[in-house]
Amino acid sequence: MKRSSKIIALVFFSLLLTFCKKETNREISLHEPTSVIQTDDCDDPDVAIECCFVNMPKQLTSTMIIPDDDSKSEKLVISGTIYKKDKKPYPDVILYAYHTDYKGEYSKKGNEKGYQKWHGSHHGWCKTDKNGNYRIETIRPASYPKTTAPQHIHSALKIPDNNKPFYITDFMFKDDPNLPKNMQNKYSLQGGSGIVDVKKTDGVWIGKRDIHLK
Numbered sequence: 001m002k003r004s005s006k007i008i009a010l011v012f013f014s015l016l017l018t019f020c021k022k023e024t025n026r027e028i029s030l031h032e033p034t035s036v037i038q039t040d041d042c043d044d045p046d047v048a049i050e051c052c053f054v055n056m057p058k059q060l061t062s063t064m065i066i067p068d069d070d071s072k073s074e075k076l077v078i079s080g081t082i083y084k085k086d087k088k089p090y091p092d093v094i095l096y097a098y099h100t101d102y103k104g105e106y107s108k109k110g111n112e113k114g115y116q117k118w119h120g121s122h123h124g125w126c127k128t129d130k131n132g133n134y135r136i137e138t139i140r141p142a143s144y145p146k147t148t149a150p151q152h153i154h155s156a157l158k159i160p161d162n163n164k165p166f167y168i169t170d171f172m173f174k175d176d177p178n179l180p181k182n183m184q185n186k187y188s189l190q191g192g193s194g195i196v197d198v199k200k201t202d203g204v205w206i207g208k209r210d211i212h213l214k
């Protein structure tokens with residue numbers, strides 16, 4: 001084979017390898033923890049879970065506020081306590097959450113960075129207080145458009161004693177007609193079933209979820 005032909009063949013196979021790797025990555029769920037940050041700026045839908053925490057504010061309180069002034073959105077407040085394996089309240093746990101808007105879309109404002117370009121504008125962080133308490137003030141997400149997927153809020157935790165963050169079971173809603181019956185007892189990830197019993201009070205959905213870590 002001529003030298004130029006060899007170079008062309010090399011370039012072709014390199015491109016093919018890159019393409020295959022990309023497709024394999026895309027098959028991995030966003031919930032699949034990976035161990036290495038694959039890009040410098042986390043600007044990719046398939047990056048490592050650590051990227052959830054790259055753009056968080058330096059100062060966090062125990063309340064996460066996700067702004068949404070759309071008149072069609074319904075306010076939602078979820079609070080609870082995170083407990084350690086030994087059942088003691090867990091202070092200084094960083095909780096990250098993101099979810100769809102009232103239309104079921106991960107809508108964007110255009111100023112999202114890194115991983116949040118994929119998670120959309122409805123995202124935020126908070127850190128449990130000295131009693132392990134957290135609070136999320138947001139809007140109730142809708143099912144993905146034209147699907148029967150349950151309403152859900154994705155969430156990941158970063159605990160002080162462990163550098164490796166992890167996803168917990170999505171927050172879901174007990175009154176959601178799309179919530180499959182067999183999901184009621186499904187404990188697939190840390191944090192139990194994730195199903196929150198919400199009640200509407202003065203126009204705001206209120207719910208409680210305690211998170212017991214194993």
Ligand SMILES: [Fe+2]
Pocket residue numbers: 152154
């Ligand atoms: Fe989702």
